[in-house]
Amino acid sequence: MAEMTSTRNTGQLVGRTIVYGLLVLVCFYYLMPLFVMVTTSLKSLDEIRAGNLLSLPQDPNLDAWGKAWSSACTGVQCEGLAGFFWNSVSFVVPAVLMSTLIGAVNGYVLTMWRFRGSDLLFGLLMIGCFIPFQVVLLPMARTLGAMGIANSTTGLVFVHVVYGLAFTTLFFRNYYVTIPDELVKAAKIDGAGFWLIFRRIILPLSAPIIVVSIIWQFTQVWNDFLFGVVFSSGDRQPITVALNNLVNTSTGVKEYNVDMAAAIIAALPTLFVYVVAGKYFVRGLTAGAVKG
Amino acid sequence: MGALSIRDVRKSYQGTEILKGINLEIEKGEFLILVGPSGCGKSTLLSMIAGLDTVSSGEIRIGDRVVNNLSPKDRDIAMVFQSYALYPSMTVRENISFGLEIRKVGKAEQQKIVERVAQTLQIGHLLDRKPSQLSGGQRQRVAMGRAIARDPSLFLFDEPLSNLDAKLRVEMRVEIKQLHQRMGTTIVYVTHDQIEAMTLGDKIAVMKAGEVQQFGTPQQIYDNPANLFVAGFMGSPSMNFIPARVEPMGGGHGVRLESGANSYVFPAVSANGKLKAWEGKEVVFGIRPEQITHKVESSLGAEYIQTASMPISLTEPTGPDTLVLVPVNGREVTCRVHPAHARAPGEKMDLMFDLSKAVFFDPASELRIA
Numbered sequence: 001m002a003e004m005t006s007t008r009n010t011g012q013l014v015g016r017t018i019v020y021g022l023l024v025l026v027c028f029y030y031l032m033p034l035f036v037m038v039t040t041s042l043k044s045l046d047e048i049r050a051g052n053l054l055s056l057p058q059d060p061n062l063d064a065w066g067k068a069w070s071s072a073c074t075g076v077q078c079e080g081l082a083g084f085f086w087n088s089v090s091f092v093v094p095a096v097l098m099s100t101l102i103g104a105v106n107g108y109v110l111t112m113w114r115f116r117g118s119d120l121l122f123g124l125l126m127i128g129c130f131i132p133f134q135v136v137l138l139p140m141a142r143t144l145g146a147m148g149i150a151n152s153t154t155g156l157v158f159v160h161v162v163y164g165l166a167f168t169t170l171f172f173r174n175y176y177v178t179i180p181d182e183l184v185k186a187a188k189i190d191g192a193g194f195w196l197i198f199r200r201i202i203l204p205l206s207a208p209i210i211v212v213s214i215i216w217q218f219t220q221v222w223n224d225f226l227f228g229v230v231f232s233s234g235d236r237q238p239i240t241v242a243l244n245n246l247v248n249t250s251t252g253v254k255e256y257n258v259d260m261a262a263a264i265i266a267a268l269p270t271l272f273v274y275v276v277a278g279k280y281f282v283r284g285l286t287a288g289a290v291k292g
Numbered sequence: 293m294g295a296l297s298i299r300d301v302r303k304s305y306q307g308t309e310i311l312k313g314i315n316l317e318i319e320k321g322e323f324l325i326l327v328g329p330s331g332c333g334k335s336t337l338l339s340m341i342a343g344l345d346t347v348s349s350g351e352i353r354i355g356d357r358v359v360n361n362l363s364p365k366d367r368d369i370a371m372v373f374q375s376y377a378l379y380p381s382m383t384v385r386e387n388i389s390f391g392l393e394i395r396k397v398g399k400a401e402q403q404k405i406v407e408r409v410a411q412t413l414q415i416g417h418l419l420d421r422k423p424s425q426l427s428g429g430q431r432q433r434v435a436m437g438r439a440i441a442r443d444p445s446l447f448l449f450d451e452p453l454s455n456l457d458a459k460l461r462v463e464m465r466v467e468i469k470q471l472h473q474r475m476g477t478t479i480v481y482v483t484h485d486q487i488e489a490m491t492l493g494d495k496i497a498v499m500k501a502g503e504v505q506q507f508g509t510p511q512q513i514y515d516n517p518a519n520l521f522v523a524g525f526m527g528s529p530s531m532n533f534i535p536a537r538v539e540p541m542g543g544g545h546g547v548r549l550e551s552g553a554n555s556y557v558f559p560a561v562s563a564n565g566k567l568k569a570w571e572g573k574e575v576v577f578g579i580r581p582e583q584i585t586h587k588v589e590s591s592l593g594a595e596y597i598q599t600a601s602m603p604i605s606l607t608e609p610t611g612p613d614t615l616v617l618v619p620v621n622g623r624e625v626t627c628r629v630h631p632a633h634a635r636a637p638g639e640k641m642d643l644m645f646d647l648s649k650a651v652f653f654d655p656a657s658e659l660r661i662a
Contacts, residue, residue: 185371191391
């Protein structure tokens, strides 16, 4: 008996060691590039040329960050990423908020106010989740042209809202099916109408799924490159496109420290959103999956 | 003009008829119970009264208004749901005043009504809590408070007690009845529990398969069931159904019963000669367990009292009574006897049959004969 327990303990120990070992390895694997980026961005060009990729900076400074933000060349102009950063903010925020809000209304209608064909409509909307970006480029270009919002921030917002709707609708619909429809019935009898029920009863219950939708949409829209490069131009381009231009500008020497700083600047907002709301994200994704 | 009248109401859904012509009418202040097994259409009917479901044909009137095409909020009704359906993000106070707020009742007036309702239901100390912080019974009270606050002309209850445990259910049943007596409100109450139906209702509509099987007072339904289904559904333990042959007896008729080696013919005193056409044929003889008891000397002598000695196959003590099972015509028949008089299984026992309320059914159509 004692022997059996001890073999089991040894077995457990080995198992644990393997699991944790693997986790550490994976962590290392994922964090390494970030480490290289951060250290490189703090080094001077000379040090980068002379030194080792993994070594710590000898004289850490933020010169490269300053240059990336305000004076690096993205093509012909050399004004850094600042302008493009605010470009991104200016269309990502409305696009995320609008797609989330419309997704919430869609989910509300598809669960609480079902109509003939609403399941079919939901099914069709879901196909939207599987359509690759490339497929919609040309039709979308024509649509934007016809609507007179081609090459504008409004146009880019429109593209992202339309493309994001399939996902946000899916999130909200699946969240709302777990809310008992007797709530809506009770509110109807109390005299509330469509929008009042949505605003006073349903929205206050939606915090977890709103967080999920915002994180998802923010990440998608902020990181998007293809729509940005196709549907905007010149100084209205998003930061992802500007980053590409900055890194690929071929005049002069290759400034790795500036490239790294620029890449981190471009990634910071999504990192920030994850850190702030990450735990709600996991919670919201699993909400409704298990009862209670 | 009743407080609620339902005239030939039908409901079809994708070609299937769920309600097949319902006719009901109750007066102001009456407590109507819709009772039946699940799938009988009672909840659908309630939804239609509430306006949450459309009427395929027929007419529903609340007071003197036809409400078929009115939205729920214009019907002057309130409803208590099985899941209580309290708004999770609002406090108890906000839950109760939500309907008032929508109807543009002034703040001061809202406050007064909430206080009054809270006092009626003794939930004053809960007003600032959220529904998630309440127990089942408290949620139930708040749900009723929300309904009372608006002072509607008609209350609808959809199985309000079925989520509570047995003890609390009995307590809340009493409270609902007291509330009804005190406030004199008109109530339609859906349940599948025949005890709730009997104890609460002024009128009961027993439903099955989209039809009202019988509509009457609890006592009418208990004593004079219209058919085999109603007789079997109402009452616990359920009425005994004994297949028995009708034989001529004296000037009237009787039914032949065989138990063990003995054979009896019991006079059908309650049949008033309606068994004549059934002479020589088999009917279903219905008698409730409490009508078969131990022998009580003082009752003996009347024609409707018959005695028989029967072998016991099983006993079930319930406390106040002991249920004794005896074989009659191949069926196990339940008798309700005083525990002191109950004998053990295997022994014989002298039983007294009170035939004054015995009923007889057509075995094919299951309708009442007499």
